Amino acid sequence: MTQIGFGYSICGNCKAITPIYIIRSLNISYYHTDFYMENGGAQVVSYALSICPKCLFVGTEEEFKEIDDGVERESPLNALDELEEKYPASKRYMMLAERLEKKGIFKKELGDWYLQASWAERAERMTKARKGERTSDSIALEKKCLSRALEYFGEALEAGEMEGTPKSLYSIGELFRRIDNFNQAIQFFEQAKAKLKEEKYFCIFLDDAGPEWKAVSKKIREMTPVDRKRSFFLIENLSSKIVDSLTLEDAEKKVDQLRSLGAKASIKEDNELPTDMKRLFNLIEAMERFAEQKDSSGQIIESEYPESGTLRFRPDDSPDPLW
Numbered sequence: 344m345t346q347i348g349f350g351y352s353i354c355g356n357c358k359a360i361t362p363i364y365i366i367r368s369l370n371i372s373y374y375h376t377d378f379y380m381e382n383g384g385a386q387v388v389s390y391a392l393s394i395c396p397k398c399l400f401v402g403t404e405e406e407f408k409e410i411d412d413g414v415e416r417e418s419p420l421n422a423l424d425e426l427e428e429k430y431p432a433s434k435r436y437m438m439l440a441e442r443l444e445k446k447g448i449f450k451k452e453l454g455d456w457y458l459q460a461s462w463a464e465r466a467e468r469m470t471k472a473r474k475g476e477r478t479s480d481s482i483a484l485e486k487k488c489l490s491r492a493l494e495y496f497g498e499a500l501e502a503g504e505m506e507g508t509p510k511s512l513y514s515i516g517e518l519f520r521r522i523d524n525f526n527q528a529i530q531f532f533e534q535a536k537a538k539l540k541e542e543k544y545f546c547i548f549l550d551d552a553g554p555e556w557k558a559v560s561k562k563i564r565e566m567t568p569v570d571r572k573r574s575f576f577l578i579e580n581l582s583s584k585i586v587d588s589l590t591l592e593d594a595e596k597k598v599d600q601l602r603s604l605g606a607k608a609s610i611k612e613d614n615e616l617p618t619d620m621k622r623l624f625n626l627i628e629a630m631e632r633f634a635e636q637k638d639s640s641g642q643i644i645e646s647e648y649p650e651s652g653t654l655r656f657r658p659d660d661s662p663d664p665l666w
Contacts, residue, residue, distance in 0.1 A: 356400035361417030436460030454495030461488035552607035588617030
């Protein structure tokens with residue numbers, strides 16, 4: 344289970360003693376379809392940022408180092424509760440984004456902070472929904488943060504700060520779906536699928552292990568999850584496919600490593616998408632169907648890239664947190 348601790352730090356801005364959250368451990372319970380990783384127990388996104396009560400500086404745990412100077416102090420819980428009431432997690436993320444924007448950071452990073460602001464508001468909303476206290480204001484704030492994230496992601500794509508990968512294009516489409524912009528969502532889902540189909544992947548075949556076959560066997564185990572017995576089997580049964588689902592650059596690097604040991608190896612194009620890309624394709628198609636039905640509800644799945652035929656969704660505000 345996720346465990347959150349509490350302590351004191353010195354504010355990185357004004358040097359005031361500041362009550363802070365400390366993430367002791369975390370786990371992942373479920374994935375949301377916009378890649379928010381829901382935790383079991385406390386939600387890490389709600390405690391990742393702390394705020395100085397004196398100057399209102401907001402920062403990550405790295406910017407608020409825990410102090411232990413031997414001075415006995417009262418528990419920071421009351422102070423943290425008061426700060427939480429005035430500056431809830433989503434507000435802290437927006438304050439941080441505003442500070443960083445003035446510093447001129449990349450648009451992609453600003454988009455990520457606003458996306459996390461939406462996740463923080465969602466975590467709060469889900470908690471209240473399960474208690475029967477869901478509010479329309481919270482839903483509106485979540486969508487506002489998503490809209491700001493989309494603005495910055497769009498600028499990042501135009502400026503070349505954000506690569507138009509299948510995953511990033513899908514993610515943008517999913518955010519558009521969640522703010523009820525279904526036409527834009529479908530456009531980005533289609534772009535993501537087209538990009539997936541365009542991408543090429545390669546595999547490596549071992550044609551001859553050469554005299555240094557033991558070293559080649561070891562190198563195969565470094566490249567793949569196979570055990571010693573399996574690596575020997577591959578060497579004895581040539582020509583053997585030893586690695587697949589590689590970019591051409593990665594394939595060339597690995598072939599060079601094998602050839603440096605005296606082995607003969609070749610590169611061939613894979614006819615199929617890697618398993619994780621097949622799963623991403625399934626996810627894109629499933630969420631595109633939601634968009635076609637004009638359904639903007641947040642959805643949760645069991646894993647980041649679910650297997651084909653096992654796509655199961657539940658609304659993120661479902662009163663039942665279990666499958």
